[in-house]
Amino acid sequence: MLSAIEIEKISHELRHVPVKKAACIEALKIVQQERRWISDESVADIAAMLEMSTAEVDSVATFYNLIFRQPVGRHIILLCDSISCYVMGYTVLRQRLHEILLIGYGQTTADERFTLLPNACLGTCDHAPALMIDDDLYRDLQPADLEQILEKYH
């Protein structure tokens, strides 16, 4: 069931759009912000509220890279794996992250602290290699920087 807050926020979005369906992505963002990920139940709840089929909502949810259809950790690490970061050695960062966190791409640490994902160009290529953790951007990275950065997230 959608929470009162979720319903209120989605209703607010509905005021800005000519048809209910058009709020689908906003609704997914709102629910994900509250619950970290989008479960089958959430897909069905959003579908009911926006008068869409669950398949339609799911087709949108699964299309976008940053809508998560599986449980994720408390913090999301997005490692840029695009071209400038490739040239500047992101693969060494990936290796170091695997060693520290003992997880690969798409996996979550046992304590649910981090989920590690590759991400397309973060638009900071003159400071490659780069990664984001939640809303924070880290640039000009060296593998030795990683441990200290990860410390900040609990």
Add this chain to the structure above:
Amino acid sequence: MERPLTQHIPDNGAALHLREYEAVGGYSALRKALRDMEPAQVSTLVKEANLKGRGGAGFATGMKWSFVPMNVPGPKYLIANADEMEPGTFKDRWLLEGNPHQLLEGMILASYAIQATDAFVFLRWAYKDAAREMRQAIADAYTAGYLGKNILGSDFSLEMQLHTGVGRYMCGEETALLNSLEGKRATPRAKPPFPQVSGLFGKPTIVNNVETLSWISHIVNNGEAWFKSLSHTADGGTKIYGVSGRVNKPGAWELPMGITMRELLEEHAGGMRNGYRFRGALPGGASTDFLTDAHLDVKMDFAGVAAAGSRLGTGTMVVLDDHTCPVGFVHNLEHFFAQESCGFCTPCREGLPWTEKILWSLENGTGEPSDLELLERHARLLGPGNTFCALAPGAMEPLQSALKYFREDFEQHIKEKKCPYAHHQH
């Protein structure tokens, strides 16, 4: 050297807020247009300046606007494309974070020219600072009377919204962007009808790049002759160029349109790092053909780069050095394109993963001599005219040019059954 777009952005990259923007002449173009100009005069001025779109394709902005039907009632839309997801591209970020009101003023003027009722900034998810600055700038512009009902006492009204995306390269393609704004999957639409006639929610819509729209206030204030005088070539204005890769000073600079690749690399990016040699570069992001050291005197404007067999694209260059494997470099690009293909049409959906797989087999030593021909066939079959949108043809540009310029590297991978580069970067 004039730098109209970036000269007021503080060196630390912090945003120019409303009062500071007004203090350097901000919103004077809007006052002037609303007081002295008809909407059509704004369009005509932009057309005469011959402003070409900075989103990658270089389409003439005034011409694009002229396709909007003017005497129909009902909503019309103006959208700033701030999705910036082309790998190697980081130019719009600078304008969004540093001078948000310059973009807003340009958007309001563009909206006035086409008589739009609503405007959107479609911003990529990753640009958190830009989102904060844009949100603040929109709120401040409403308070100051630059947005909302009867702007500056005129009879022109405009509502503005910020939309942040949820991550997909295809959201930058203008018709896919419209679908995404309508809450759908970001797959492209058939053209015609063109968005100028039937766009967002079936209403006339203009989509322009951030850098393009950031020009409008300056052109309104200073005129078309001034705009043209900023450039070294027939394409007017300045351009935000960028360089990334193993150069001494990677970065972005606003420079006269049409500077040479050599000036950009050597004077601005400080040349190659010690111990690294230049082998080639993608001149304007991931979906442009390689240029090599034979092209260093090419003028980086739309016509100059096209004559050299590539595209100006976004104007942000990615450098390939002699310690980086060209096959691995192209594999990385094709991996990106295969991941981001929207799957709507078969050549791209099937062809890109296949391309990626062949390149990977070359890298891990299982490539066959026939693979080169197979790659060339892909470059042809996924090229212009064979797919539904420009993603796949763009993906083929670096591949086809790498096969041409770095052929011996591809052949060496097959002959030696391994990647000959020391650090195999996967």
